[in-house]
Structures are given as structure tokens and as C-alpha cells.
Amino acid sequence: MNNSIDLKNKLVLVTGGSQGIGSAICTSMAACGANVVINYHIHKDNAEKIANSLRSQYGIRALTFGADISNEEEVKNMFLFIDDNFGSLDVLVNNAGCETVSHAIDLDLKVWDKIFDVNLRGAFHCSQLAGQRMVEKKSGVIINISSIHDKVPRKGLVHYCSSKAGLNMMTKCLALELAEHNIRVIAVCPGAIETEMNKEEIEKFGRDKFNKWIPFGKVGVVEDVAWACAFLASEKAGYITATELYIDGGYKESTIPYDPRPKR
DSSP: OOOOOOOTEEEEEETTTTTTHHHHHHHHHHHTEEEEEEEESOOOHHHHHHHHHHHHOOOOOOOEEEEETTTTHHHHHHHHHHHHHTOOEEEEEEEEOOOOOGGGGGHHHHHHHHHHHIIIIIIIHHHHHHHHHHHTTTOOOEEEEEOOOGGGGOOTHHHHHHHHHHHHHHHHHHHHHHHHTTTTEEEEOOOOOOOOOTTTHHHOOHHHHHHSSSSSOOOEEEHHHHHHHHHSSSSSGTOSSSEEEESTTTTTGGGOOOOOOOOO
16 A cells, blocks of 8 residues: 555645745645646745745646736636646645734724635635536545634634635535535644744744643644645545644634643
């Protein structure tokens, strides 16, 4: 039995793949043999650097495409680019997302709309276009990068939490509809994961607080999410669909710090 994750000759599209968790997902997929399209919105140089590195290190095809996934025409053009350059799509990872912090009573509705346009509407549009292509070949995997905040409410993030809750229900609905076409749809829900962008914020807030709150005693790293996604994209996860995988070191279940156990 081959125990390795085999994605050789598969094509994976990762939205928001130019940094953080998205970048790590691109790397894990390429390490398993997949060709990768790295979508970016702003960080073109990062995306190109990652693509060059993956081509050199793993000998796979890695291309980049700039598109704001909340822009309908740009998303359509991205999928036409995939058609022209690869002819098919095997895995979509809806990783692109955004968040802001605001008091609920002060939240500008335009900000609400922007969060939903990226986190939910954009993910749906990408899933819709990917699904159309996957239905033709009777196979495919869609992985939606959600959050523990689909279920865990957080002050200041009513719009973000609501969008992730919607994303998880979208995951289940799509999974039910697409199962008859041998297409799997899964949500991956990270907890506190350290990236280059939030490292300073974690330190400022207090890493020791996270380490105390998280049952596993530490903040996660991007590879924790990336390798789970590679597994879910593979045939080894061929019976997994319509569900959420929480990658959080138990953080979601640790809302009550009170511990009545006797000392040992």
C-alpha cells in the first residue's frame, strides 16, 4: 500500500494563494505532485516568487493569476485562463478571505457587503464555475477555508463570523448536490494559526494567553492546515464530504476555563 499523498498531474486552484495559509496550501499540493494556479489580488510579486519556487523545487507547473474574487468578470477570466492553459480543474481551494473589526452598531453596511462579497459570494462563484467543469469529468474536490468562528462568536466580527457560518452551510448544500457527480465538498476551519501577517498581532496581544486558552498549549502553524488540505484533496479522503474539519488544537471546545479536577 502506498502511504504517501499522491496528487500527481492534478490541477489545484488556490484563491488567495500568495501569502499565509494559502501559500502553504500551494506548497503542500505541489509537494504531492499537483500543478498549481496561484490566485492573488494584490501581492503579485509574492505569487510569482512562490510559483518560481514550486517549479524549481518540485518540477510541477505553477502559474499565477490576478483576480479579485468578489469581481464577477475577473473570476470568469481566471477560469477561462485555466481552460486555456490546463484544460481541466481537479481541486479548488477557496482560501481568499478578508475581515475587519468594528462594533456591530457602528458597522458600515458597505463593509458588511465587502466581507460577504469575498468570503461567501466570491467563494460560491468560484465553486459554481469549478463545479461546472468538474461535473463534465465526473470528479473533483472543493475545499472551503472557513474558521472556528463559524460557530464561535467573537466581539467585533459579526460580519466575518456570519460569513463563515454561511460558507459552512454552502459547503453542505454543494456537497449534497454534487455528490451524484463524484465531487466532494469540505470545509476546513482553522483556529489560531500564526502567519507572517498576524505574528506581530499575536505577540502584541500576548502569545501566552493563546497558549493558555488553547488545549494543545500552542498557536498553530500554516502547515497544520496545508497538509490537511492536501490529504482532503487526495483519494485517501475519497469518502469525506459535506463536513467540517476543525484545525484548532481544541480551541473551539475550550470556552470555559474553569477546571474542577483535583491536583495530581
